[in-house]
Amino acid sequence: MRDAPRVLEMSERQIADALSVSRPTFNRWINAKSLPHVAMRTPAVQWLIQELNTKIKNRTGHAQGSGSESYSYAERLVAMGR
Amino acid sequence: MASEPHPALVFFKFPIQAASLAFSFHCSIAKSDPHLRLRSEDDIRTFAEEGELFGVRSVASNILALCYAALDESSNEYEVGGLAVLPEVRQLGVASVLARFAIAHIIANERPWRSGYRIVAYVHEDNQNPRNLVDRLGFQHSGRSALKGGTSTMKQNPQGEVVGDKFEFPRAAVKQLCNWFKREFRSLLRDGVTPAIIELKPGGLQSLIEAVCQEAAEL
Numbered sequence: 150m151r152d153a154p155r156v157l158e159m160s161e162r163q164i165a166d167a168l169s170v171s172r173p174t175f176n177r178w179i180n181a182k183s184l185p186h187v188a189m190r191t192p193a194v195q196w197l198i199q200e201l202n203t204k205i206k207n208r209t210g211h212a213q214g215s216g217s218e219s220y221s222y223a224e225r226l227v228a229m230g231r
Numbered sequence: 232m233a234s235e236p237h238p239a240l241v242f243f244k245f246p247i248q249a250a251s252l253a254f255s256f257h258c259s260i261a262k263s264d265p266h267l268r269l270r271s272e273d274d275i276r277t278f279a280e281e282g283e284l285f286g287v288r289s290v291a292s293n294i295l296a297l298c299y300a301a302l303d304e305s306s307n308e309y310e311v312g313g314l315a316v317l318p319e320v321r322q323l324g325v326a327s328v329l330a331r332f333a334i335a336h337i338i339a340n341e342r343p344w345r346s347g348y349r350i351v352a353y354v355h356e357d358n359q360n361p362r363n364l365v366d367r368l369g370f371q372h373s374g375r376s377a378l379k380g381g382t383s384t385m386k387q388n389p390q391g392e393v394v395g396d397k398f399e400f401p402r403a404a405v406k407q408l409c410n411w412f413k414r415e416f417r418s419l420l421r422d423g424v425t426p427a428i429i430e431l432k433p434g435g436l437q438s439l440i441e442a443v444c445q446e447a448a449e450l
Binding site for chain 2: 162165166167168169170171172173174177182183184185186187188189191192193195196
């Protein structure tokens with residue numbers, strides 16, 4: 150989560166908007182001052198994976214690697230940031 | 232003959248781009264309501280920028296209701312306030328759904344009690360209208376205080392002060408909130424025919440309810 154703004158090249162506010170939380174809330178999450186309930190974490194992480202996957206696909210122009218390889222790479226990156 | 236049902240109302244978190252619309256709506260009600268604190272445009276813009284502004288819109292995107300759930304770090308309080316509903320939708324229980332949506336959002340995303348935060352609401356001492364709602368939501372009276380700032384349009388007491396009752400949403404009330412979402416809220420408003428759509432990315436209403444009920448289960 151902490152690496153999401155850098156990896157996704159999005160501002161904290163953009164990510165907060167996408168996750169329907171306030172920027173201070175997202176800031177507290179990435180600074181480990183608070184965490185959402187588990188029920189809210191799963192869709193948030195799924196969104197991060199999806200965004201990351203899209204970004205990777207756009208970067209590679211669909212030319213390199215299969216979708217599933219990109220997806221697992223995205224999942225690993227997100228897992229590292231959790 | 233049955234009256235025509237209202238079209239769906241959408242409960243949503245205000246995007247930054249709609250801050251000026253929110254301010255216009257807030258002013259249209261707060262300027263003529265001596266019990267409502269008139270917030271500045273900067274206040275409303277900040278609430279929207281910080282994702283602390285919640286609203287209700289019609290399918291035609293007209294704003295019908297508004298409230299904020301703003302964190303004041305100096306007092307460790309989330310204040311649920313500025314609750315304003317247009318007269319034409321006042322009998323539908325819009326305020327009740329909107330306030331619960333805002334409170335649930337705080338609980339699900341912040342887990343306020345773990346960080347030592349409280350959820351509070353203020354009601355002008357002469358304002359009887361929201362007291363039933365505040366009570367039904369599970370708030371408990373916790374004191375009185377003189378309000379500061381933005382009170383020029385509010386009713387003052389003989390001493391020139393604007394005094395409000397302070398209510399706190401105790402952690403124990405989360406069970407009640409969970410039960411309301413699970414057993415009473417059927418995505419319909421009080422008339423039983425107007426759909427109430429809670430727009431929430433990315434997990435939707437179900438995630439919000441699960442989170443609230445997880446908090447309740449931890450009590």
